[in-house]
Amino acid sequence: MPNMTVIATTAVPDHVRGAISRWMTETMPGLYVGTLSRRVRDELWQAVSGTVGAGAAVMLCPEANEQGYALQTVGERRRAPVDFDGLTLVAMNPVEIDNESVKTP
Template sequence: MPIMTVLATTAVPDHVRGALTRWMIEPTPGLYVGTLSARVREELWSVVTASIGPGAAVLLHPAPTEQGFTLHTAGERRRPPVDFDGLTLIAFRPDEDPDEDPDDDGQENVGLY
């Protein structure tokens, strides 16, 4: 049974975008929406993950979970999904490690405002 699927991409090769637009519409650059069967969704996702390169992608589709959907990611992301007692939450990984700051003298910067 076909179900609504959302796929968001960032910096993926043009041939991946072309493959996605054969099955889904692209309302804004990098965002694909379509009604796909599970088999087509899995095949498209395997194409995306195999060709992701330096880009990133997120796939969302309905599932029998507490949230009502499931989330898959591919590529390097600053916000990786984390399972927390059956709920998918998004963690935030900063760009830089604060311990490696050359200007850091080990003291908190507290100012009076």
């Protein structure tokens, strides 16, 4: 049964954006929404996660759990999903500061 799926991308190659837009509508740059079957969604996510390069992507899709959705990510991001007793929470990774580039008065 098809379900609503959302994919958000950041700094991915153009061919990845093209592959996603074949199945989903790009409502704003890097944000895709569509109604996909599980098989199409899984194949599309496999293609995205294998070719994301230096960019990043997040996918939200329905799941039979307490929250009603699953969150999958690929690539380097400041926010990372963390499983907390069956609930997916988002943890913020601290920004690394290059001490050599910081000048003190």
